[in-house]
Amino acid sequence: MSDRLTPEAALAALSQGGEAPFMRVFAHGSLEIEVYRPVGRDLQTPHTRDEVYVVIAGHGEFINGDTRQPFCADEVLFVPAGVEHRFENFSSDFATWVLFYGPEGGEAALCQESE
Template structure:
């Protein structure tokens, strides 16, 4: 659910139901975990996450949340140009 938009910045609330079916996005993104925990797949890396963590995903990278708790929810911040920021 999109909640805010200004320039290239979009802020969304994301709460998948049992399975995270995301596809790679065309812009960089940051997740701020509101509640819950689980495993975050970010390209070829997998790591545990929990409430309060900040997670970064470059544009075009396969990513998803797995084995997350029922209360899992996150803010998502999309920003920058398509293809991601270079730098």
């Protein structure tokens, strides 16, 4: 991956990287940035840290816990650590940045520790 984090560069690296629908493109401290482009179905499971999606392209439906909502390009979506989530009925051009950050258990775990 080049030192520029552009959608084009990240998606080109992903397409050369093999079968996985995601690739880490940047890491610093607790921040990890991936590019994610599932094909057909989103098979991810809950993650141990908070995450933010920034949709690069496409549209569909996003399931976040008990909530289902439409999404489209340029939208920002947040998922707390441990919450079931996935993309459904997404267009064939769907791709998104994924930003993981903070401690294991998410920032909510920090709030509980300080109480």
